[in-house]
Amino acid sequence: MNRTLRLSPFLALGFAGLALLPACAQGGGTTDRAEVEKIVEEYILANPEIIEKALIALTEKDRQAQASAAKAAISDNASALYNDSADYFVGDADAPVTVVEFFDYRCGYCKRSAEWTANLPKTYDGNVRVVFKEYPIFGGISETAALAALASGRQGKYIDMHLALMALKSNDDLTEKKIDELAMQLGIDVQRMRADMKSDGVKKQLADMQALGRKLNVNGTPGYFIGDQAIEGANLPRIDEVIRAEIAG
Secondary structure, eight states, rough: OOOOOOOHHHHHHHHHHHHOOOOHHHHSSOOOHHHHHHHHHHHHHOOOOHHHHHHHHHHHHHHHHHHHHHHHHHHHHHHHHOOOOEEEEEEEETOSEEEEEEEETTTTTHHHHHHHHHHHHHHTTOOOOEEEEOOOOOOOOHHHHHHHHHHHHHTTOHHHHHHHTTTTTGGGGOOOOHHHHHHHTOOOHHHHHHHHHHSSSHHHHHHHHHHHHHHHHOOOSSEEEEEEEEEESOOHHHHHHHHHHHOOO
16 A cells, blocks of 8 residues: 655644745745744744644645555455455344444453453444454464464453453463463363464465555554544544444444
């Protein structure tokens, strides 16, 4: 995905100042560069409000460009995002609204919002389905946990393992040993889970999720998608707002 070019505040102010220069300073006369720069500096010092105006304009333009790019990426990848039959989810398969979450088991914000996210179908009286996309951006044991969750899904225990991993209070608690302990507590065949974690099918499932996240420019977790909207971080009020708008049609 193309990234919007960001101007530094210095350049923004310089351009703003030049745009507001008196006409005589921008003409083809004898005014040299040093004189122009001095006029710009003096103008900015005399009119500091243009600093805020320039930065606000640039921020809004950048926000609009990012939102437009996100909508285009969602449109291009809608099927993989919302309708992948290999994905695990909670809620009614035919719910009118689908919420997709990309997450990492070592992400603190993901942990704190995990139960809230999983309860969205109940919160919205069956009108919401939540799809889970493993996105272990921290690598290492995060990727191991992601594979374990997906492998547990082969035994009908994906959601159970997902919530158990999210419930670990400290990232230090997430170890190979702890993953196996959680699996046993949930009635998962650990030997089979470990074998499935190494299988081409489970590895491809995770790789596909990661590739999709990159296409959608998911640079951090959690990352939520609802309709044509991308929501960065655990911005729960914003997620509620978008869900209500989608339900209302």
